[in-house]
Amino acid sequence: MKFIDEYADPELVKKLVHLIQKDLEDISRPVNLMEVCGTHTMSIGRSGIRSIVPDKLKLLSGPGCPVCVTPSGYISASIELAERKEVLITTFGDMVRVPNSSGDTLGRFPKEKVRIVYSPLEAITIAMENPDKEVVFLGVGFETTAPVIAQTIKVAVENKLSNFTCLSANKIIPPALKALADNPLSKIDGFILPGHVSIILGKDSYADLGIRGVVSGFEPLDILTGIHMLIRQIRKGVVEVENAYSRAVTDKGNELMQKVMDEVFEIVDTPWRGLGVIPATGLGIRKKYSDYDAEKKFKVKYPEENEPAGCRCGEILQGICIPTDCPLFGNKCLPDNPIGPCMVSSEGACSAYYKYERN
Amino acid sequence: MCLAIPVKIVVINENKRAIGEIGGVERELDITFVPDVKVGEYVFLHAGFAIQVLNENEARESMKLWNEILSAE
Numbered sequence: 521m522k523f524i525d526e527y528a529d530p531e532l533v534k535k536l537v538h539l540i541q542k543d544l545e546d547i548s549r550p551v552n553l554m555e556v557c558g559t560h561t562m563s564i565g566r567s568g569i570r571s572i573v574p575d576k577l578k579l580l581s582g583p584g585c586p587v588c589v590t591p592s593g594y595i596s597a598s599i600e601l602a603e604r605k606e607v608l609i610t611t612f613g614d615m616v617r618v619p620n621s622s623g624d625t626l627g628r629f630p631k632e633k634v635r636i637v638y639s640p641l642e643a644i645t646i647a648m649e650n651p652d653k654e655v656v657f658l659g660v661g662f663e664t665t666a667p668v669i670a671q672t673i674k675v676a677v678e679n680k681l682s683n684f685t686c687l688s689a690n691k692i693i694p695p696a697l698k699a700l701a702d703n704p705l706s707k708i709d710g711f712i713l714p715g716h717v718s719i720i721l722g723k724d725s726y727a728d729l730g731i732r733g734v735v736s737g738f739e740p741l742d743i744l745t746g747i748h749m750l751i752r753q754i755r756k757g758v759v760e761v762e763n764a765y766s767r768a769v770t771d772k773g774n775e776l777m778q779k780v781m782d783e784v785f786e787i788v789d790t791p792w793r794g795l796g797v798i799p800a801t802g803l804g805i806r807k808k809y810s811d812y813d814a815e816k817k818f819k820v821k822y823p824e825e826n827e828p829a830g831c832r833c834g835e836i837l838q839g840i841c842i843p844t845d846c847p848l849f850g851n852k853c854l855p856d857n858p859i860g861p862c863m864v865s866s867e868g869a870c871s872a873y874y875k876y877e878r879n
Numbered sequence: 880m881c882l883a884i885p886v887k888i889v890v891i892n893e894n895k896r897a898i899g900e901i902g903g904v905e906r907e908l909d910i911t912f913v914p915d916v917k918v919g920e921y922v923f924l925h926a927g928f929a930i931q932v933l934n935e936n937e938a939r940e941s942m943k944l945w946n947e948i949l950s951a952e
């Protein structure tokens with residue numbers, strides 16, 4: 521086993537779709553399921569799952585792309601930081617393409633000024649190699665990434681680095697799920713829960729939310745199994761959280777990662793791009809680590825900015841409409857020229873639709 | 880962005896560092912979060928860190944389940 525290729529067996533895919541279809545026949549209304557992870561969004565697009573499941577089943581893309589939900593004001597604040605002579609920005613790649621609401625991006629800076637890293641640990645190396653510069657890491661991620669960023673801050677502390685800080689826009693998923701489930705406009709029957717966020721959190725972390733969900737992996741068979749289990753719950757009238765990704769996800773999650781995250785970050789209210797402030801979903805850097813908090817060090821202010829006129833990302837991320845409902849989709853707004861955040865990252869709902877599902 | 884890929888651990892070094900192999904390519908990674916991992920096991924790699932050891936028994940169980948679905952009518 522290599523734990524990758526064996527999860528796309530076409531015969532099994534057909535069989536699972538057939539089982540889903542059979543169960544759906546017993547349900548007299550359309551069913552809306554939402555995936556809340558950008559990697560699921562991409563995987564569903566790439567594997568063509570939407571086109572092989574019955575029409576009665578709608579697969580909606582939720583706010584699970586951390587880049588897409590990072591507020592425009594944060595982008596503007598990062599651009600302002602990048603403009604300071606002494607600052608080097610370090611960031612995951614997708615962030616340099618996201619426009620703020622006036623269309624400005626971090627991508628307009630030279631590569632030496634805004635450096636793309638694969639791991640936040642590289643930002644530490646960059647800080648060590650550039651003692652005369654202030655290295656700022658753009659902390660954008662959910663529970664999968666936030667502990668890794670927290671650990672990086674601890675490494676900076678251990679190395680007594682005085683020129684490394686993080687601008688945190690990290691977020692947590694469970695309360696956002698609850699907000700979506702409670703939103704009467706969204707009409708979501710169940711969630712395909714994020715596999716890798718759940719590696720850290722564990723299945724039990726969703727228990728108190730009262731939502732219907734199945735934790736799923738990312739290969740076609742994983743996703744179809746998740747959908748199958750959700751449909752079965754709906755048919756039986758059950759509301760519970762199940763785990764279809766047990767090769768990765770345990771009940772309790774990775775407690776070391778939870779601990780590091782909790783040590784460095786505290787829960788704050790935070791705005792989600794397109795959705796507004798969702799209480800208790802943000803991760804701010806604790807006072808104890810304030811020397812490593814770019815917000816404090818550079819007295820960062822986040823301007824309040826409105827979304828570009830016509831962009832429907834906010835509604836898309838709540839499952840109220842789909843990308844093709846946006847009048848700008850595919851004409852004014854394109855992956856090469858994104859207007860709204862959902863078109864920017866390859867994991868954004870609009871971008872995945874454009875790439876895989878335009879008819 | 881929350882992508883994590885299964886990588887086979889081939890060497891464990893000092894300071895919680897290890898070498899993993901994926902598709903014939905070797906890669907350095909941090910194993911702070913999976914301190915008990917052993918050479919030969921698979922881990923999920925995300926942003927330079929191993930975030931979980933892959934549970935091979937569970938992987939085999941789901942394969943078994945899928946094979947049952949496949950052979951049932």
Ligand code: SF4
Pocket residue numbers: 830831832833836843846847848849850853854858859860861862863864870
């Ligand atoms: S197509 Fe572009 S403008 Fe329309 S909702 Fe998507 S990102 Fe926003």
